[in-house]
Amino acid sequence: MSNRSPVNSMKIAPYVFILPFVLSFFMFYLYPIISTFVMSFQQVYPGQVDFIGWSNYGKLNNPEFKVALHNSFRYTVYTIALLIPIPLLLSVLLNTGNRTYNSLYRSILYVPSLVSIVVAGTIMRLLLASSPRSIVNVIAALFGAEPRQWLLGGPTQAMVLLLILALWRWVGVNIIYFLSGLQNIPDELYEAADIDGASGLQKLWRITIPLLKRTTIFVTTISIFGGFAMFEESFILWAGKPSPNNVGLTIVGHLYNKGFQEGEMGMASAIGIVLLIIVFTLSVSLLKFFGFFDEEGRR
Amino acid sequence: MKRIILVTMLIVGMVGLVFGAGSAESAKPTDAGVTEVSFWTFQDLHLAFYEKMAKLWNEQNPDRQIKFVGEVLPYEDMHTKLLVSLQAGTGAPDIVDIEIAKYPNFLKGNIQLAPLNDVIDPVRDKFVTARLDIYSKDGKNYGLPFHVGASVIYYNMEILKAAGVDPYKIKTWDDYMVAAKQVKAKTGKPMTTLEVTEHWSFWPLVAQQGSDFLDKDGNVILDNATNVKTLQYLKDLMNSGAAIAAPGGFHHAEEYYGFMNDGGAASVWMPMWYMNRFTDYMPDLKGKILILPMPSWTVGGSRSAGMGGTGTSVTLQARDQKLAKDFLMFAKGSREGNLLIWTDLGFDPPRWDVWDDPIMKQPNKFTEYYLNDDIFGMLLDIKDEIQGVNIKEKLPAVIDRLKSTVMIQVLQQQIKTPAQALKEAADLTR
Numbered sequence: 001m002s003n004r005s006p007v008n009s010m011k012i013a014p015y016v017f018i019l020p021f022v023l024s025f026f027m028f029y030l031y032p033i034i035s036t037f038v039m040s041f042q043q044v045y046p047g048q049v050d051f052i053g054w055s056n057y058g059k060l061n062n063p064e065f066k067v068a069l070h071n072s073f074r075y076t077v078y079t080i081a082l083l084i085p086i087p088l089l090l091s092v093l094l095n096t097g098n099r100t101y102n103s104l105y106r107s108i109l110y111v112p113s114l115v116s117i118v119v120a121g122t123i124m125r126l127l128l129a130s131s132p133r134s135i136v137n138v139i140a141a142l143f144g145a146e147p148r149q150w151l152l153g154g155p156t157q158a159m160v161l162l163l164i165l166a167l168w169r170w171v172g173v174n175i176i177y178f179l180s181g182l183q184n185i186p187d188e189l190y191e192a193a194d195i196d197g198a199s200g201l202q203k204l205w206r207i208t209i210p211l212l213k214r215t216t217i218f219v220t221t222i223s224i225f226g227g228f229a230m231f232e233e234s235f236i237l238w239a240g241k242p243s244p245n246n247v248g249l250t251i252v253g254h255l256y257n258k259g260f261q262e263g264e265m266g267m268a269s270a271i272g273i274v275l276l277i278i279v280f281t282l283s284v285s286l287l288k289f290f291g292f293f294d295e296e297g298r299r
Numbered sequence: 300m301k302r303i304i305l306v307t308m309l310i311v312g313m314v315g316l317v318f319g320a321g322s323a324e325s326a327k328p329t330d331a332g333v334t335e336v337s338f339w340t341f342q343d344l345h346l347a348f349y350e351k352m353a354k355l356w357n358e359q360n361p362d363r364q365i366k367f368v369g370e371v372l373p374y375e376d377m378h379t380k381l382l383v384s385l386q387a388g389t390g391a392p393d394i395v396d397i398e399i400a401k402y403p404n405f406l407k408g409n410i411q412l413a414p415l416n417d418v419i420d421p422v423r424d425k426f427v428t429a430r431l432d433i434y435s436k437d438g439k440n441y442g443l444p445f446h447v448g449a450s451v452i453y454y455n456m457e458i459l460k461a462a463g464v465d466p467y468k469i470k471t472w473d474d475y476m477v478a479a480k481q482v483k484a485k486t487g488k489p490m491t492t493l494e495v496t497e498h499w500s501f502w503p504l505v506a507q508q509g510s511d512f513l514d515k516d517g518n519v520i521l522d523n524a525t526n527v528k529t530l531q532y533l534k535d536l537m538n539s540g541a542a543i544a545a546p547g548g549f550h551h552a553e554e555y556y557g558f559m560n561d562g563g564a565a566s567v568w569m570p571m572w573y574m575n576r577f578t579d580y581m582p583d584l585k586g587k588i589l590i591l592p593m594p595s596w597t598v599g600g601s602r603s604a605g606m607g608g609t610g611t612s613v614t615l616q617a618r619d620q621k622l623a624k625d626f627l628m629f630a631k632g633s634r635e636g637n638l639l640i641w642t643d644l645g646f647d648p649p650r651w652d653v654w655d656d657p658i659m660k661q662p663n664k665f666t667e668y669y670l671n672d673d674i675f676g677m678l679l680d681i682k683d684e685i686q687g688v689n690i691k692e693k694l695p696a697v698i699d700r701l702k703s704t705v706m707i708q709v710l711q712q713q714i715k716t717p718a719q720a721l722k723e724a725a726d727l728t729r
Contacts, residue, residue: 045408046385062727130546131554152495152548152711240375242703244496244548245712249703260379262695263404265386 033276036269044265056270065271067246068254074159075250076227079166083223084216086167087174092208094175095182106179110172117169121236124165125151151238158247165233170226174219181215182208217290221283228279231256251275333364334619336626339381340396341374345445345609348643352630365626374398385411385614393617394627397442399433399608403692406436413613413620414439418628425652426632427605429687434610442610443631446646448570449603449678449685450503453577454589456670458565462486466566466591472504472532475594479541482565489564490541492555493533495711496548498701499569499606504529506604506686508596512698517691519729521700522721530709530717537710544711556580568593570606571647571678578645578668589670592681601684647678654679693728700724 043052090109094102112120127135128150137147150157185208193203209216234248235256242257243249251271259268287293336353340346346369353367370392372380378401384390385405397405405412419431419440427447434442454466462485464478479490494500505511510525520526536542543564547554550569559567560581569576577588592602611631617623630636637648638658645665653659654675660666671677705724708715715723 044386046382046405046411047388047409048407064727126553129552129554130548131557133557134554149544149546149548152544152707238496239552241496241549242699244703244707246703257699260375260382261699263382263407 036272039266039269040273042266042269044269045263052266056267057274059267060270060274064246064249065251065254068249068251071155071159071247071249072228072230072251075162075166075230076224078159078163079170079227080220080223082163082167083170083174084219087171087219088178088209088212088216090171091175091178091182092204095179106172106175109175112169112171113173115169117232118236120165120169121233124161125237125239128161152244155245155247158243161237162230162233162248165237166230177215177219178212181212185211213290217287217292220286224283224286225279228252228275251278332362333366334622335366335368336394336618336623337392338367338369338394338396339377339392340369340371341377341398342396342609343371344644345396346371348639349630351639351643352636353626355635356626356629363622363625365622378404381405385616389616391614391616393619393623394611394613396609396611399610399690400695400698402434402442402610402690403694405612406441407692410436410441411615412441413615413617413624414441415443415613415624415628416440418624419443419632422632422650425650427649427651427682427685429605429685430608430649432687433605433608433690434612442612443627444649445609445611445631445640445644446572447649447651447678447685448572448606448608449647449681450507450568450570450593450606451590451603451677452566452568452593453573454566454591455562455564455584455587456589457587458482458486458488458562462565464565466589469594471598471600472594472596476532476536476539476541479536480539483539483541486565488562489543491536491566491568492545492550492559492564493537493542493706493710494549495544495707496702497550498698498706499550500533500545501530501701501706502688503568503570503593503604503606504532504596506606506688507593507601509601509686511689512701513689513691513693515689517689517693519693519697519725521697521725521728522718527718527721530705530721534709534713534717548707551576560584562587572607572645574665574669575645578664585668586670588668590674590677592677592684601686603681603684604686604688606688647675651679651682654682696728697724700727 040056041051041053043050043056094106129137130147130149130152131137132141132147134147136150141147150161189207189211190203193207198206228250229252230250231252234243234250234253238244238248252275255268255271255275258264258271338346338349340349349369350367353365357364377396378398381391381395381397382404391411416439419426423431430444430447431440434440434444456466459466459482462478462482464481466478469475469478475490482488482490492500502512505526508525508529510520510523510529512519512521512526514520533542537544545555546552546558546563549555550567550573556576558564560583562584567573574590577584595602611627613620613623613627631640632650634650634653634656637650637653638656640646640648641653641659642661642663645663648654659675660673665674701724705720709717709720
């Protein structure tokens with residue numbers, strides 16, 4: 001014990017333990033973010049890199065970027081509107097009643113999130129194929145509807161399809177979050193409410209939902225990330241081609257087109273920085289709005 | 300203490316390994332004069348072709364043996380990876396297949412591909428030169444083509460006979476319109492299908508007339524009068540009921556193959572490389588399809604245009620550039636190579652001097668499938684009418700707009716006139 005070296009002391013050891021994380025953070029997050037920022041002021045061509053000031057940002061003032069912004073905003077808002085209440089109610093249902101059935105349902109609802117989005121998107125694209133023999137058209141025909149070109153319809157139809165895909169895939173994950181939130185609510189509260197004669201609806205509204213606030217904030221935040229980062233779904237649904245009339249064009253889709261289709265890495269970086277700013281601003285203001293920081297401070 | 304040092308060293312070691320792995324590849328030593336030649340492609344048929352040619356090369360060049368190491372990557376992945384490795388200056392293969400629509404991205408800036416002029420020059424006059432020009436910049440050729448991609452029209456003779464139409468009498472697009480209406484009236488079936496989410500129904504027709512999306516200097520001319528007129532023709536064809544939007548939106552959609560296989564439409568114009576889509580995806584049409592040159596716009600006008608393709612290039616990062624260039628030229632530019640391009644891949648080879656070789660007439664799955672007696676006789680006939688296209692920096696952007704807005708807005712939704720839609724797209728890319 002007497003030859004205790006500085007490395008072994010409580011001062012240094014913690015840093016050694018977090019070193020792997022810090023290293024990987026610097027290499028795989030901080031360094032790329034900084035280079036993206038630098039690249040957003042450059043014209044990046046193979047073997048030739050020039051600083052061009054703000055002109056990458058200037059070029060963002062184009063109709064396609066606006067369409068992409070619009071689509072991403074709409075998609076995020078709708079996914080939050082659907083992916084919070086539905087999993088919340090389902091998880092409340094799953095938290096009551098027969099345990100064996102519940103774990104079965106929970107697994108069934110969770111399985112889609114294990115399926116690769118590429119596989120899911122491709123299957124969905126084939127289900128919705130425009131041939132009169134595609135599954136969806138066959139089902140539609142049973143109800144007397146004409147076969148349709150589902151994927152070539154207007155923006156509303158496209159958004160509905162994207163939302164169906166998102167629902168199918170993410171409901172199970174969000175249910176898990178809400179279920180773990182429900183486990184933390186003490187049973188005594190419900191017992192007390194029962195004694196006071198509260199109805200099921202009142203218990204949901206007055207106890208469950210308020211006490212799930214932290215979970216809800218968490219799920220909303222990751223939904224904002226997920227919503228704005230959406231790309232694969234629309235990319236796969238339209239077979240890797242631009243969607244008709246850009247109905248499925250998202251911010252990341254636009255970034256991909258600029259960077260890898262048109263080889264304009266500089267402009268793609270600018271789009272990435274704008275996306276970063278949007279997501280960061282939105283999530284921070286959301287957290288502030290819900291008083292997340294105050295609560296942290298008080299504890 | 301010791302343990303912590305050990306852990307730190309382990310971490311450093313692991314990080315080092317990650318980076319070391321990347322650089323180890325390029326410094327691979329070679330044994331006894333065998334040089335490794337690495338290759339990337341996005342199409343496994345292409346890889347099989349090169350592997351055969353590598354074997355042949357080693358037989359013929361005992362003093363310059365190569366070890367050919369090919370890799371097939373998904374289309375988008377491969378081009379993305381290549382773009383990044385060329386930008387980074389390390390990690391690129393020696394030889395690489397680059398698809399035509401992506402090619403301009405690699406001709407930007409300080410070009411990281413090796414000029415092939417010195418190996419092409421001795422046989423330049425044997426090539427369909429328009430195909431060399433598309434992978435070139437400032438007089439330097441950077442890529443070797445796989446095929447001519449001559450646009451042709453595939454007629455379903457069963458439907459045409461039922462409608463009493465003789466395809467040999469369809470000389471111009473005006474004749475085609477008349478015949479199309481007759482087919483529709485007699486059989487109730489559309490004469491053709493038009494792509495609404497891709498550009499292959501539009502581009503060959505434009506190129507036939509000497510027009511294009513970009514001019515020789517790379518300026519956007521997408522909205523010029525010829526192009527507007529051509530798109531209007533497609534719209535008229537659609538509105539007459541004689542053409543429909545391709546099921547699935549384009550001619551490579553799964554549902555499209557099914558639709559055509561059932562005798563859905565009487566004809567379709569696509570490049571020669573579409574031949575193997577018929578043989579592989581539309582087996583029921585065997586013995587019913589006749590390949591002819593496309594109609595022309597004026598009597599005596601051009602009847603074809605070279606479309607699509609893959610340019611194979613040598614990167615500046617190649618271990619032995621001279622060897623890589625020589626091998627590439629042997630694979631894609633020699634007579635043997637060009638014959639194999641037809642027998643193995645079913646493409647119309649870019650060296651026209653092999654088109655009348657007896658091997659081209661030997662029966663294979665294509666000659667059995669199609670009604671034509673002599674597919675290459677027909678191609679030789681139009682050899683000088685195969686119009687080239689300008690592959691310049693802005694092409695990927697223009698094509699993107701055609702796929703996403705122009706075709707669907709004009710042909711399917713009809714919410715914009717050809718002039719409006721083309722102008723909007725052109726302005727966006729200028």
